[in-house]
Amino acid sequence: MASWTIDEPGKRELDPVDRVLVQLIEGAVSVVGSDGPPTLEVSELQGEPLSVRQEGGALTVDYEHPGRSGLLAWLTSRGKRKAVLTLAVPRDCRVELQVVSASLMAGGLRAPVLAKTVSGEITLAGLGGAAEAETVSGAVQASAISGDLSAATVSGEITVAEGGGSVRAKTISGAIAIDLGPSGDRDIQLSSVSGDLTVRVPEASDLEVKLQSTSGQVASAFGQLELDRTPGRHAARGRLGSGTGRLRASSTSGHVALLRRAPEVL
Amino acid sequence: MSPVFSHGRLRLYLLKLLEESPRHGYDVIRLLEDRFMGMYAPSPGTIYPRLQRLEAEGLVTQTKEGGRKVYQITDAGRAELAARHDELDELEAEISGSVHGMAREIRDEVRGTVRDLKQELKQAAREIRREQRHENRSRRDQGGDQRWDWYDQSVDGRLWYFLDRTQKAIRRAQLTEAQVRECAAILDEALERIRNVLKQSPDTEEGSR
Numbered sequence: 348m349a350s351w352t353i354d355e356p357g358k359r360e361l362d363p364v365d366r367v368l369v370q371l372i373e374g375a376v377s378v379v380g381s382d383g384p385p386t387l388e389v390s391e392l393q394g395e396p397l398s399v400r401q402e403g404g405a406l407t408v409d410y411e412h413p414g415r416s417g418l419l420a421w422l423t424s425r426g427k428r429k430a431v432l433t434l435a436v437p438r439d440c441r442v443e444l445q446v447v448s449a450s451l452m453a454g455g456l457r458a459p460v461l462a463k464t465v466s467g468e469i470t471l472a473g474l475g476g477a478a479e480a481e482t483v484s485g486a487v488q489a490s491a492i493s494g495d496l497s498a499a500t501v502s503g504e505i506t507v508a509e510g511g512g513s514v515r516a517k518t519i520s521g522a523i524a525i526d527l528g529p530s531g532d533r534d535i536q537l538s539s540v541s542g543d544l545t546v547r548v549p550e551a552s553d554l555e556v557k558l559q560s561t562s563g564q565v566a567s568a569f570g571q572l573e574l575d576r577t578p579g580r581h582a583a584r585g586r587l588g589s590g591t592g593r594l595r596a597s598s599t600s601g602h603v604a605l606l607r608r609a610p611e612v613l
Numbered sequence: 614m615s616p617v618f619s620h621g622r623l624r625l626y627l628l629k630l631l632e633e634s635p636r637h638g639y640d641v642i643r644l645l646e647d648r649f650m651g652m653y654a655p656s657p658g659t660i661y662p663r664l665q666r667l668e669a670e671g672l673v674t675q676t677k678e679g680g681r682k683v684y685q686i687t688d689a690g691r692a693e694l695a696a697r698h699d700e701l702d703e704l705e706a707e708i709s710g711s712v713h714g715m716a717r718e719i720r721d722e723v724r725g726t727v728r729d730l731k732q733e734l735k736q737a738a739r740e741i742r743r744e745q746r747h748e749n750r751s752r753r754d755q756g757g758d759q760r761w762d763w764y765d766q767s768v769d770g771r772l773w774y775f776l777d778r779t780q781k782a783i784r785r786a787q788l789t790e791a792q793v794r795e796c797a798a799i800l801d802e803a804l805e806r807i808r809n810v811l812k813q814s815p816d817t818e819e820g821s822r
Contacts, residue, residue, distance in 0.1 A: 358711070377716035379652050388713045433713040452720045455652025470720045473653035488727040491656055506727045509656040519772070524734045526658065545734045566741045576749070604738035608658070 352411070353389055354396035361385040364436055365404035371397075371446045372410075373429040375467075380438035380455035391431035408432070450485070453478070459494075468503075471496070486521070504542075518542045522601070526608065527552075530592075537596040544596045547606040553588035556605065557595050563602040572605070622704055623722055624663060628686060628694045629701060631673055635685040638664060653719045659726045662733075 349362065364385050369376050374391065387399065387408070398411045410428065430449075436442070441458045444451050451462045454472035461479045462469045469480045471489040479497045480487045486503045489496060493511035500518045507514060507525045513534040516523045522542045527535070529549045537544045543563070548554065556572060558565050559582040565574070572585035583605070596603050623645075630636060630644050638660065646654035664684055667673045672690035675682050686694075694701070707714040786792070 377713070377720070379712055379716050379719070381650060381652065381712065386712060388711055390713050433711070433716045435712040452716055454716065454719045455650075470723050472719050472723045473649075488723055490659065490723045490726050491654055504731070506731050508723075508726050508730045509658055522731075524731050526730055526734065528656065528658070543738070545738045547734055547737070564742050564746070566738065566745045568737075568741050574745075602738065602742065604741060606734060606737050606741065 348400060348402040350398070350400040352396045352398050354392065356389050356392055358386060358388040361387055361406060362401050363404060364401070364406045364440055366406065366441045366443075367434060367436055368405070368407045368409075368443045369432075369434075369445070370407075370409040371428075371430050371432075371449050373427065373447060374449045375431045375452070376444050376446060376449055377433040377452040377454075378442050378444065378456070378460075379433070379435055379453075380440070380457070381435040382438075383435060385437065385440075386435045388433045388435075389430065390433070391429065393430070394428035397430055397432075406434075406436075408434075451480075469498075487516075533592045535592070535594045535596075539598045539601045541600045542598070543601045544598050544603045545606065546594065546596060546604070547608045548587070548594070549608050550610060551588060553591045554594045555586050555590040555592070556584060558583045558597070558603045558605060560598045560601060560603045562600045563598055565603045567605040568607040569605060622700070622718075623725065624667065625694070625697055625701055625704070627660075627663060627667065628672060628690050631684055631686040632691060632694055635683050637678075637681050637683055639681075641684070649719055649722075650715065652715070653722070655722070655726065659730070662729065 361384070367378060369378075389397065395410050398409055400407045438456055439458045440456065442453055442456060443461045444453070445463045446467060447464065448466040449464060450467040450469070451464055452470040452472070453460045453462060453474065454470075456473075457475040459476040459478070460471065460474055462471070463481045464485055465482065466484045467482065468485045469482055469487045471478050471480060471487075471492060473491045474489075474494055476494045477497075478489070478492060478494060480489075481499045482503050483501045484503055485500070487498045487500060487505045489498070489506070489510070490508040492507060492509070495512040495514070496507065496510060497515040498505045498517070500521045502520045503518070504521045505516045505518060505523045507516075509528050510525055511528050511530050514525060514527075515536045516525065517538050519540045520542050521539070522545070523537050523539060524545045525535070525537065526547045527549070529551070535546065535554075537546065558567065559580065561580060563581065565581040565583050567574070567583045569585075569587060571587065572583045575582040575584075594605075596605070626645075626648070627641065630641055636644075638657065641664070642655060642657065642660055645660070664673065664675070667690070668675055668684075671687060672693055673684050673686055675684050677683070707718070
């Protein structure tokens with residue numbers, strides 16, 4: 348097992364990795380899949396040095412004295428511990444990032460990615476494996492996601508451009524906006540308390556649809572859905588195409604809208 | 614770095630690709646993927662609106678060739694590229710210099726894409742809501758949008774007030790393990806009671822899960 352500490356910005360080549368775990372407090376963590384050798388680049392460091400350990404294919408970057416983690420750490424944090432780092436890893440490396448207020452980015456990976464932060468923003472780009480993003484007040488933004496995506500926030504917005512797989516997105520007061528690419532058999536589940544839910548799907552979609560909001564308005568650009576507007580429950584349901592996939596969007600007081608995407612000619 | 618500025622950088626790069634030679638939209642995407650070292654390939658859905666915008670601004674023109682569009686830079690496009698030459702060099706240096714620069718570039722690109730998309734979807738949603746409300750109003754002269762604004766104020770506002778006050782209170786205290794456990798129990802109980810209240814409502818036979 349190799350282990351060392353980092354107390355100043357710099358770049359270092361790593362032994363082969365197939366699994367990465369990063370646990371930090373503040374700053375920014377980016378992990379990108381690359382064909383080159385795995386590297387760790389620290390571009391900013393304040394406060395306590397980072398501890399790095401490599402055992403087998405598992406790489407861990409964290410602090411020697413981690414203290415409290417999660418929301419409680421954020422609520423109680425006093426001293427500043429900030430790090431900005433970027434990891435280049437093989438594309439099929441599993442990635443797990445757990446930070447307090449740092450922003451997170453993962454791109455160009457085929458293996459599962461887990462990203463958790465309390466108040467930071469999460470960016471996912473070009474992911475092929477299952478991706479899970481969780482933040483309390485930060486936003487989740489994703490583009491070119493071909494694997495399944497699960498995202499949860501309390502007040503942050505969730506936006507997905509070009510989602511290819513199944514999507515589960517959940518928020519309390521943030522808005523969810525999702526643009527789905529063409530694909531057949533998938534399960535889309537969106538829910539919010541007060542945030543608006545907006546989904547755009549290709550004109551030729553195969554989805555069994557159920558949209559509802561207790562006090563918000565439910566609107567659909569597809570005429571074949573049946574609208575139900577009894578007080579206390581606005582809903583739309585029906586089938587698009589062969590209905591092999593599933594779309595559920597449900598909100599308490601947010602608006603729910605299903606939009607149609609015209610085919611593009613490039 | 615402001616997202617507006619960074620998003621302008623991809624636009625600069627699009628102009629540069631088209632300055633090298635006229636290209637199909639799909640070639641542009643493939644070249645962008647190369648540029649991001651295969652880590653990220655912008656989709657047609659995100660590149661197409663940007664090419665359209667460049668066209669509207671008179672920086673590129675577009676012709677159809679065998680059913681596909683071919684984009685070509687105009688003199689105005691060349692002039693813009695020349696005026697921002699330094700910026701482009703800087704950008705190239707940053708990206709080729711480190712994975713860190715590359716990661717930041719991808720993040721900024723996604724941020725810009727997402728910002729545009731959010732705006733587009735928000736507007737489209739507002740439009741179909743308006744249309745639908747209009748239809749409903751003409752169908753029966755009453756009803757309309759019964760969004761319960763009081764809900765946001767009374768529950769959502771309170772949740773934020775709660776988080777804010779809890780944070781301040783906890784920051785001041787040195788938490789012991791017993792206190793943490795007790796606080797957790799209070800939260801669990803509150804959640805349970807809220808669930809019970811919601812169970813009594815007639816509108817929840819279909820939950821949000």
